[in-house]
Amino acid sequence: xxxxxxxxxxxxxxxxxxxxxxxxxxxxxxxxxxxxxxxxxxxxxxxxxxxxxxxxxxxxxxxx
Amino acid sequence: xxxxxxxxxxxxxxxxxxxxxxxxxxxxxxxxxxxxxxxxxxxxxxxxxxxxxxxxxxxxxxxxxxxxxxxxxxxxxxxxxxxxxxxxxxxxxxxxxxxxxxxxxxxxxxxxxxxxxxxxxxxxxxxxxxxxxxxxxxxxxxxxxxxxxxxxxxxxxxxxxxxxxxxxxxxxxxxxxxxxxxxxxxxxxxxxxxxxxxxxxxxxxxxxxxxxxxxxxxxxxxxxxxxxxxxxxxxxxxxxxxxxxxxxxxxxxxxxxxxxxxxxxxxxxxxxxxxxxxxxxxxxxxxxxxxxxxxxxxxxxxxxxxxxxxxxxxxxxxxxxxxxxxxxxxxxxxxxxxxxxxxxxxxxxxxxxxxxxxxxxxxxxxxxxxxx
Numbered sequence: 001x002x003x004x005x006x007x008x009x010x011x012x013x014x015x016x017x018x019x020x021x022x023x024x025x026x027x028x029x030x031x032x033x034x035x036x037x038x039x040x041x042x043x044x045x046x047x048x049x050x051x052x053x054x055x056x057x058x059x060x061x062x063x064x
Numbered sequence: 065x066x067x068x069x070x071x072x073x074x075x076x077x078x079x080x081x082x083x084x085x086x087x088x089x090x091x092x093x094x095x096x097x098x099x100x101x102x103x104x105x106x107x108x109x110x111x112x113x114x115x116x117x118x119x120x121x122x123x124x125x126x127x128x129x130x131x132x133x134x135x136x137x138x139x140x141x142x143x144x145x146x147x148x149x150x151x152x153x154x155x156x157x158x159x160x161x162x163x164x165x166x167x168x169x170x171x172x173x174x175x176x177x178x179x180x181x182x183x184x185x186x187x188x189x190x191x192x193x194x195x196x197x198x199x200x201x202x203x204x205x206x207x208x209x210x211x212x213x214x215x216x217x218x219x220x221x222x223x224x225x226x227x228x229x230x231x232x233x234x235x236x237x238x239x240x241x242x243x244x245x246x247x248x249x250x251x252x253x254x255x256x257x258x259x260x261x262x263x264x265x266x267x268x269x270x271x272x273x274x275x276x277x278x279x280x281x282x283x284x285x286x287x288x289x290x291x292x293x294x295x296x297x298x299x300x301x302x303x304x305x306x307x308x309x310x311x312x313x314x315x316x317x318x319x320x321x322x323x324x325x326x327x328x329x330x331x332x333x334x335x336x337x338x339x340x341x342x343x344x345x346x347x348x349x350x351x352x353x354x355x356x357x358x359x360x361x362x363x364x365x366x367x368x369x370x371x372x373x374x375x376x377x378x379x380x381x382x383x384x385x386x387x388x389x390x391x392x393x394x395x396x397x398x399x400x401x402x403x404x405x406x407x408x409x410x411x412x413x414x415x416x417x418x419x420x421x422x423x424x425x426x427x428x429x430x431x432x433x434x435x436x
Contacts, residue, residue, distance in 0.1 A: 005372075008371070012092060012387065020088070
């Protein structure tokens, strides 16, 4: 069974597309710096934990 | 989070190799013709290989249907996602340097989308002579061993890179064993794609926090980088301090006047449903308890009719499309060795469907045609 696909490509405005391409390195760099900042990650994710803290912080690992 | 904190204390002193294959997903906001970010993925960003193949397929179809080559060159951008992602994986293996030259792909036990993964394995072998072994978290829990020098061995092989195509959803961790597997990988000197820290950095809560004033700026290389990223953000307003937060209260007023341009979401996962239109207006006018909600700009993509081929059947369906831009970043210790974009992916789904996943059968793979 083949992967589902569209028959022809979707139109996107050139300028908008190129801006998205140009944003890749800045986003990579940003997420890398965030991952290096243990204090920030702990603060954002632990402060958000309420009630059953262990369960709640574990959920933050996931994209649900 | 517990693993993150435990392993940070115990990790090997030699330089950690961290690889991330990101995919930043956008939708075109029709009223302003700008790409607005839907989310930034830092784990198991898939379809990189099938995306390259679909781009090639579309070029072939247009070519056969008579579109002149010069038009094709102008309209169809290159899509290097397969090669770029493979190169990223190979670089991480090479940085690790073990003679076994093996990448361990961490997979789900009943993986349905293995063809996209198999292309990676094939390219890694033919271009770089890198072997791939596929193991589930349970396999790793039961058979992986951490050596004295910090290397990770499983079934007689030393692992240079652990590449996660599993581990991003709670169902991947049904027991304590799977968590132990994740821990042993994290503690080893194998390169990880991604590390736990990188996976946490991609979580929804962090992404919401990054959008707050000053936070993106704190984590940017430059002001121009920060500004570039901010132009991609859809408006996002916390509603817990409306008396003092003029921007948020202006947004609320605008949402009441123009409800189609906004959506009201619960602050926490599982905190309820999104509210649109009149339901949203009614809730905003109630005023109490708004701190549990966030107001977001609604991205309004242009709908278009697409011929979708699914299970061998063609159907014309009104759809909207999401553009993903892949990126590769490789870090060793305190040095960033690679940082570049790595191709693109388009997923097109029926306008009426609420699920966006291609693997779940609701969306199709697509590619980009540029319009000037």
